[in-house]
Amino acid sequence: MKAVVATELNDFSVINVDLDAPKAGEVLVKMKATGVCHSDLSIINGTIPSPFPVVLGHEGAGIVDAVGEGITHVSPGDHVILSFIPQCGECFHCIHDEPYLCTAGKPDGCLLDGTTRVHNSDEDVYVMSYLGNMAEYAVVPGICVTPIDKDIDWKAAALVGCGVTTGVGAAIKTAKVTPGSTVAVFGCGGVGVSVIQGARIAGAKQIIAVDLSAEKMENARRFGATHTVTPGGDAVREVMELTGKRGVDFAFEVIGHHSTIEMCIKCARRGGSAVLVGVGRTTERFSVNSLILPLTSKNIIGCMYGSVNFKVDFPMYLDFYRQGLLDLDGMVTNTYTLDEAPQAFADMESGRNTRGVILHG
Ligand code: PAD
Ligand code: ZN
Secondary structure, three states: OEEEEEEEOOEEEEEEOEEOOOOOOEEEEEEEEEEEOHHHHHHHOOOOOOOOOEEOOOOEEEEEEEEOOOOOOOOOOOEEEEOOOOOOOOOHHHHOOOHHHOOOOOOOOOOOOOOOOEEEOOEEEEEHHHOOOOEOEEEEEHHHEEEEOOOOOHHHHHHHOOHHHHHHHHHHHHOOOOOOOEEEEEOOOHHHHHHHHHHHHOOOOEEEEEOOOHHHHHHHHOOOOOEEOOOOOOHHHHHHHHOOOOOEEEEEEOOOOHHHHHHHHHHEEEEEEEEEOOOOOOOOOOOOOOOHHHHHOOEEEEOOHHHOOHHHHHHHHHHHHHOOOOOOHHHEEEEEOHHHHHHHHHHHHOOOOOEEEEEOO
16 A cells, blocks of 8 residues: 655655554554644654654544454444544543543554554554554554544544644643633644634634744634734734733643743733643753742643543534534645645645645545
């Protein structure tokens, strides 16, 4: 089958690889749609550490083609969304209502048994986040898939696999944005506009979009942003002015740079929250003076996967979509074939896309 493989640091291409049948507890999925997320790029450029070669892709939906021994919750023909974190239901975090921190697997490029199903001649090929679904097929852990209704558009379903769940969940589940509150969102790509949509759904009265790109900020308005800042201007000063010098109740960082994290913390009001969604390099450090947090009672909150419980939240976000609360169609700026994946990455890097989606036919 064809797959988008990062062969080494800063190099990736569409190549033919071999795929084993699913083992016990695994599911073979024929991919229908794969969203292109900044985290895929972060694997290529080493921001997120990974072994190479590795099949990219962690945001997707498809049709179950075959199931391994012991799989009963899905069968061939079912439509499923893939979760890039397994949910075993048994580990400390799963039983303490934190399934997004499930420890069933290790982020080592393998499936749960420490091996991989993808090979290129004699060489093992790893998979991103247990999935590696930027490919025609993916063999994934059964505890990473959940069925969805068959009438859902594939592109919308794919987006729910990462960006939408992370962003909307960051607002409504991680931060628990309250009605009438004020919000700033740094970074208005696919995940950032999902935060904006989540804040709108939660009833925020003011949502300030911050991005380097004027187009990205204007685009954010269609998803619920009420204000934008001057491109290249002093975003912190403008957010403070827009909030009567108080700062926002909730500031979200959806980029992963120390400078924007520090800006985000500054923009949170006394007693407010800075929610860190963007993923930076392990060498990236931000600094806050040690007086500021206790004296202002600000909260700095990390956000993994929008605090998802995917069996509950994937269908919930699809219901929001059906009800017209969540605009997923509008987030899909461009679609690509698998062979056009390099173009999809180029378009993301040049800021052309809210989300690019690979359609597998
Ligand atoms: P994207 O590339 O679609 O959007 C990033 C946006 O940030 C773009 O609009 C850029 O213009 C903007 N930007 C970049 N630098 C700056 C800056 N210095 N100041 C202002 N704006 C800037 O990415 P995405 O939305 O797919 O992903 C965003 C981040 O979220 C990225 O770090 C990704 O790895 C992370 C992520 N985290 C999780 C999680 O579970 N925490 C899940 C998915 C993605
Ligand atoms: Zn992602």
